[in-house]
Structure formats: structure tokens, C-alpha cells
Amino acid sequence: MVPSLLILTDFFQAAKRALDYATNLAEPLGARLVLLHVRRDSIIDPDLLTGELSSLNQHAVKLALNRITANLPVPVVAEVDHGRVASAVADAVSRHHPALVVLGRPATEETPDELVSTTALDILRTAPYPMLVVPHNVHTTKPPRRILLAVDGEDFSLGQHTGTMRHLLDALHAELTLLHVTENTDPSESGAATLALVQRTGLTADLVQPVRSLSIDAPAPAEGILQAARPTYFDMVVLIARPRSFLGELFHHSVTAQVLLHSTVPVLVLPATE
Structure with a gap:
């Protein structure tokens, strides 16, 4: 198909x-x-x-x-x-x-x-599905090659959407960087733990490009993600959205919402399964 x-x-x-x-x-x-x-x-x-x-x-x-x-x-x-x-x-x-x-x-x-x-929140609640949000001032004629995947340090699964993300990375020949925002944590330890976490999901299996890790020390996860996800370095940022973040009443204060609202690069939201 x-x-x-x-x-x-x-x-x-x-x-x-x-x-x-x-x-x-x-x-x-x-x-x-x-x-x-x-x-x-x-x-x-x-x-x-x-x-x-x-x-x-x-x-x-x-x-x-x-x-x-x-x-x-x-x-x-x-x-x-x-x-x-x-x-x-x-x-x-x-x-x-x-x-x-x-x-x-x-x-x-x-x-x-x-x-x-x-609109984005309504879609996530009504039909949780991989959703790409493109800022109004993004203008490019090339597909994204540098992708930043932000993870929060907790185990996650994308269920049926794992294959979609793997196909996306393969077809784009993308350089994948894993980001974990920490506070007063050894960056080397954080990077290794983040890589192991994502490897368990199967997302990085058989990727041709090497997977990089990046740790940023910031007081708030959204602040760290927005600091890292700049057009100079990345073409797209990927977020793992857990159901509790978009089903609750405080969505506008969640990491997902803050990055969606303020990112200067396109944001791909991947709903996780519980």
C-alpha cells in the first residue's frame, strides 16, 4: 500500500x-x-x-x-x-x-x-496519531536530515507507530540525535541511559547513520528542548507524548504543549502507548 x-x-x-x-x-x-x-x-x-x-x-x-x-x-x-x-x-x-x-x-x-x-490538542485527544506541526515561518525546499528526538528518561513504546518512525528515518537517511534534559546529572551517564532506552523500542534498529546523544542541563525540560532544537542544528524535533500529557486538564503547561507553541523548527509528536 x-x-x-x-x-x-x-x-x-x-x-x-x-x-x-x-x-x-x-x-x-x-x-x-x-x-x-x-x-x-x-x-x-x-x-x-x-x-x-x-x-x-x-x-x-x-x-x-x-x-x-x-x-x-x-x-x-x-x-x-x-x-x-x-x-x-x-x-x-x-x-x-x-x-x-x-x-x-x-x-x-x-x-x-x-x-x-x-486544534493540536483536540486531534491528540480524539485521534491520537503521529502529528507534525510546522511553524508558519519555516520555509525549506529540502526534506529534514537532522532530527532531534527528545526523551524523558522513562520507558516508552510507540506501538503500531514504531514502523512509521523507522521508515521515516530510513527513507530520509536522517542523522538522529537523542536528547535528554537533565538537572545536575553527569552528561555521559545520561547519554548512555538515553541511548539504551530508545534502543529497547526498536526505533534505532538497522539505521545506517550513527545515533548521537546529547544531554543539556536545564531547570525545565521544555526549556532545554527549545534551547537544543534550533534551525542551525536541527530540521525537526520529535516528542514522545504520553496519554497523561494530552488527556489531562493542564495540557497547556505540559512539555509537549510548550514545545509545540514555541519551537522554531517543525515538531513531530508521537503518541506513546501505556
């Missing part, structure tokens, strides 16, 4: 950047794109707090999708759904079984974190 990438679009700048990034991923992965536009007709919509909502009518949406798909260098199908984004994504995931769900992060630098669009 040909793998697919599911991309959300509302035709604004952030969505365009997400589509560009997904297209760069699709070529080495041999994947097709599924472009999904969700018409949110309700006036009670959390996204109204932080950003624009597309007001295009049905005919204009069709024309916009046709214009986008006609210029893409990879196979693509376009779909339109209605209602809440998370529900539409869950439905599309059940039909297409994509490798990743891809969405853009709009400019929210001046907005309090608690009011930032809850």
Missing part, C-alpha cells in the same frame, strides 16, 4: 508552509498527499480565539483546492469536510491510515498560551 500524509489546509500562510514541508517529505517516502479542508460553520469555535477562519464558499474552496493540487509534484487527493477539525481528522485517519497528520502553526507570538488554538 502506498503510504500517505494527511495535511490540513485553510489556505492561510501556516497551512501553505505545512503543505510545502509535507511535499518535501512525500517524495523520499514515496507517499501521496491527502489534502483536507474542514469548513467550520459553527460560530462557537475555539479557533476564533486566536486566528482567522476561512470564509470561502463551497465553489471557492473547490477552486482553491484544484489550484493547489495542480501544482504539486507528488500524487494528491483533496477532500472537504464540515464541523470540528478533530472529528474530521479522525474520520480521514480511519479511511486513509496516513503515516502522519500534518498541520501548520499560525503566528501566535502575541497570544497567551492558554488562548492558542486547541
